[in-house]
Amino acid sequence: MNPLRDWQKDSLWAVLALLLLLALPLASPSRVVIDFIIRLCAMGLLATSLNMLVGYGGMVSFGHAMFFGSGAYVFALMLQKASVSVPVALLSAVVACAVLAAVIGAICVRLKGIYFSFLTLAFQMLLHSIIITWTSMTGGDQGLTGGIPRPVFWGIDLAQSQHMYVFCCVMAVGGLLAMRLLMQSPFGYTLRMLRDNEDRAAYLGVNVWRVRLYAFVLAGVFAGLGGVVMSLFVSGAFPDFSYWTMSGEAVFMIMMGGIHVFIGPLVGAGLLQIFNDTVTRFTPYHGLALGVVILLFTLGFQRGVTDIFRVLRRPSHEAPSAKETS
């Protein structure tokens, strides 16, 4: 109940996680591990930001990757075509995602349930079509190739892999901490009210549309940050980043990790990545194997693997509390 203590506790966890991540290359300098962590940073931001909508707000977006793709494209284009500095490119990506999310969200958040889900999917496909057809700007279906320049800023040289690793880790941990603090703020609990009973929240004076729109914009911004990390990792941007399959993957990550625990989606992102990396080495029927795993998770861990901690604490017939689900 002590606000300062809660805030400090989350920040301390974030600092510890960051220190651990920064120490990891010293323990295991393997390129595979470093690449895994950077991809996890990108996908973790995407999945956790989606869970702000799904797990906390009860808004199942099927088109969340449109912001991931937008962040990647805007960041890469600003560096490649406008030759701006990295911080300016980063800020441009964030602002672009916020504006895009505000415009699309203003329309989508008026709808509920499956109507909301499919409208977000429709907007995503529209954006994907624009990326594919606007070849002169985006490179079309080939993607934005040729690499992105990484001018040195504040002594940070993203062309060096160690610098890039640190930068990506800081972005991811900072983004996750910001999302965590947001979800523990009064706003985060208003969002839970809307998830549990939107009607009742309105009868208690909550402006439902406004709160849902704020959540949609924030989630879009953090997904965009994930896109920036991915863009740095692949040194470009590709239409697949904003395709529906990417949104689907983010939903799988949430399902695997669990929507009721804050780090659930991050855990899910890690599990899915390990699974993808492993299975593709052994079988060409990657999709089939993935389908079986998802089925098993859906049947066995209906609330994701992280829900095991909640079940151990409370009998399953009792409803989980927001504290347990945060």
Next chain:
Amino acid sequence: MLRVENLHKSFGGVHAIEDLSIDFAAGSLSAVIGPNGAGKTTFFNLISGGLQPDSGKILLDGENMVGLSRNAIVHKGIGRAFQVAKLFKSLTVEESLRAALQSALGRAAQMHGNFPLMATRDRAHEVMAQLGLAHKADTVSGNLSHGDQKLLDMALALVLRPKVLLLDEPVAGMGPDERTQMMDTVQQLWRQGGLTIVLIEHDMELVFRVAQRIHVLSYGKLLAQGSPEDIRHHPKVIEAYLGKAVEHAGD
């Protein structure tokens, strides 16, 4: 205080509320009764902004509420509890009340600081004590008994300090003891003063016991209104709703 004038609402060809005018005096405890389908809940939905009337006025202290959204009407001072409790099932009793209060403080979208806000503590504790929910403060709403869920539903409306409290069948689904207890709580709230309570209820014994004034609806129209004694012996009300038994019980 609360006054509706020539209110009209129809769904297709069905007139759910027809030319309805009622005046609820400040600080009164009134009941709206009538057979199923009389338009009672529709009437509450119109007052609380869940539905918009086709015509007519809803005046709170002289200000017209028609056209305002549900959340704006709450901020004007009309609180509501529901026939089937509408709760936040993953929040505890205290969290629910404090989350509701932060909205009343205009801080529902505040993105800094931790939940719950200190400014919401005293009022939440006061209402929990008032309604006998203090010992359930840390219970998750979804795990409460039916009676406690109804109490929490009322507490959510009450915590915002409304001028008018609308209670839609507050004792629905409760056992005899719980019913009496709930009605005693409602009466206690009213006796503390400052609150205008309007309730819909089917339990005539309780209605006649607590209400100062009763308004009877039938097919969306006002059939009769007056004191419990007037209503008990009103021929039209006996014919349309109460039947002979209640009249004799009263005698």
